[in-house]
Amino acid sequence: MLQEFKTFIARGNVLDLAVGVIIGASFGAIVKSLTDDLIMPIVGAVIGGIDFSNYFVPLSSKVTATSLAAAREQGAVFAYGNFITVAINFMIIAWIIFLLVKAVNRAIPKKEAEAPAGPSDEVKLLTEIRDSLKK
Structure with a gap:
């Protein structure tokens, strides 16, 4: 093992x-x-x-804080502002990575596909024989 x-x-x-x-x-x-x-x-x-990060809705009547961190210490909160901030960050990061990949793809030359090789001599000969037999 x-x-x-x-x-x-x-x-x-x-x-x-x-x-x-x-x-x-x-x-x-x-x-x-x-x-x-x-x-x-x-x-x-x-x-x-x-700043969207401090937008929240308290889910408990005990929550009286005005900042998200303090509100979370007091009880449950629906932190929709933090989600908006994270979603914006994600979109920005995704855009940057897209641009980076696009730049790398342009910078690195693609290998040209090799043209398919023609039929071998044996195949050509067999094709000629077949065509001759058809006549």
């Missing part, structure tokens, strides 16, 4: 996956910083500085 495990780990696919996960986590941090620190402030300035 230990030998099988070593063989499994030594395969390139597992190592490729590990590298992909590590790079993906790092890339996720970069994209999160891009959206949180650069893009969302611009979006906030364009729409008048509205």
